[in-house]
Amino acid sequence: MNINLPNFNMKNLVKEAGSTISRVVQLTEEKLGTTERTEYDIHFQNLAERADLTKSWTEKLVRDTETVLIPNPQNRVEDYIFEKIEKSKPKRISNLEHLALDMIEAGGDFGQDMPYGQALIKVGQAEQKLGQCEHDFIATSGICFTQPLRKFLDGEMKTISKERGLLETKRLDLDACKNRLKKARSMLGQQAAERDLRVAQAEFDRQSEITKLLLDGISTSQASHLRHLHAFIQTQVRYYKQCGDVMDQLQRELAKMQPGKPRLRINSEDVDGPPSIISAQSCDSIPNDTALALDSDYGYDYDQQHDRDQDNEAGYQSIDIGPVKALTHLLEDFEIEFDTSAITTV
Structure with missing residues (x-):
């Protein structure tokens, strides 16, 4: 084979x-x-x-x-x-x-x-x-x-x-x-x-x-x-x-x-809340710390040097806008109830 x-x-x-x-x-x-x-x-x-x-x-x-x-x-x-x-x-x-x-x-x-x-x-x-x-x-x-x-x-x-x-x-x-x-x-x-x-x-x-x-x-x-x-x-x-x-x-x-936001009354003037634009005349009657917060948070444009001098006289310090304050304003804009007491920053 x-x-x-x-x-x-x-x-x-x-x-x-x-x-x-x-x-x-x-x-x-x-x-x-x-x-x-x-x-x-x-x-x-x-x-x-x-x-x-x-x-x-x-x-x-x-x-x-x-x-x-x-x-x-x-x-x-x-x-x-x-x-x-x-x-x-x-x-x-x-x-x-x-x-x-x-x-x-x-x-x-x-x-x-x-x-x-x-x-x-x-x-x-x-x-x-x-x-x-x-x-x-x-x-x-x-x-x-x-x-x-x-x-x-x-x-x-x-x-x-x-x-x-x-x-x-x-x-x-x-x-x-x-x-x-x-x-x-x-x-x-x-x-x-x-x-x-x-x-x-x-x-x-x-x-x-x-x-x-x-x-x-x-x-x-x-x-x-x-x-x-x-x-x-x-x-x-x-x-x-x-x-x-x-x-x-x-x-x-x-x-x-989105439905319209309620109107707020500040110093006898109607503004749409949150108060992002407020006249300079209205700010004259607002306490310095509130005015500073409005200026820092919402970009209000007025004489910063004048306010800085007033802050020095009153002994105020500049306000640092951190993540907690930013979150606070975001929740306020959408009218959400919140409690930020437990929020901490790193």
């Missing part, structure tokens, strides 16, 4: 096994410090160090950017798997969109004609727009920034790593040939060692030039990465502008729906 065995060259197999053993012996002796090794030139070492830094930092930048765009690690792993099997990523509803749907549904149950229900629907619709802006931002950022950088890592950097590994193999073969030449005792052995050394030196030089060319190409890649970075920043600027436009529009719509 005839058995078809795979075709292979036994001579090449033995030769390759011998080369592998020779490399292992050479590497072991180098680790033990019992033999010399061929060192790469300074230029090559600088290129190799820059390549290592580029690879390390690019991996971190891609990872950090994807963390910002998709905070959920499970979703990132899922997206990575779908990319590897070349299938479209699943459509997910973001937290903003979940909030939007609940607000719209709650507003409908509370009554679309009721102020609170109507406001909830308006806010929910705005949150939906923000969610869509977020989806667009994530997709565009991936196309213009993270995907090109990941492609660089999976393509060019892997090729460089492969060629550097091959160069190290050629370097071990070269040094092994040098050691065999030193140990050759017969004339015939020396001639064979010299012949192997010339072949190993030529292969090493050729692989060294190939690797240098690839390492030099990192400068061109970084110039391309710079363009991708500019594109990412433009995408971010557009995203935040879109979000700002949505919120400005929402604020205007809510302002139209």
Whole structure:
């Protein structure tokens, strides 16, 4: 019975096994410090160090950017798997969109004609727009920034790593040939060692030039990465502008729906509370500490130097508007009952 065995060259197999053993012996002796090794030139070492830094930092930048765009690690792993099997990523509803749907549904149950229900629907619709802006931002950022950088890592950097590994193999073969030449005792052995050394030196030089060319190409890649970075920043600027436009529009719509504030009476004059604009004549009859608070909190414009002199005469100190006072005014503007006694500042 005839058995078809795979075709292979036994001579090449033995030769390759011998080369592998020779490399292992050479590497072991180098680790033990019992033999010399061929060192790469300074230029090559600088290129190799820059390549290592580029690879390390690019991996971190891609990872950090994807963390910002998709905070959920499970979703990132899922997206990575779908990319590897070349299938479209699943459509997910973001937290903003979940909030939007609940607000719209709650507003409908509370009554679309009721102020609170109507406001909830308006806010929910705005949150939906923000969610869509977020989806667009994530997709565009991936196309213009993270995907090109990941492609660089999976393509060019892997090729460089492969060629550097091959160069190290050629370097071990070269040094092994040098050691065999030193140990050759017969004339015939020396001639064979010299012949192997010339072949190993030529292969090493050729692989060294190939690797240098690839390492030099990192400068061109970084110039391309710079363009991708500019594109990412433009995408971010557009995203935040879109979000700002949505919120400005929402604020205007809510302002139209908000009922008018009650009118306050200060020194026989009607003003819309809170008293953001008060005439100078009215301030004359307000105690200095109250006038200072109005000036600091609401930007009242009158002679600051005159008030400063009055403060010095009365022994008052300037008022520092901290987070507690800012929160107090915000709550007062919307007529919300509050107790700030438990609020502390850091």
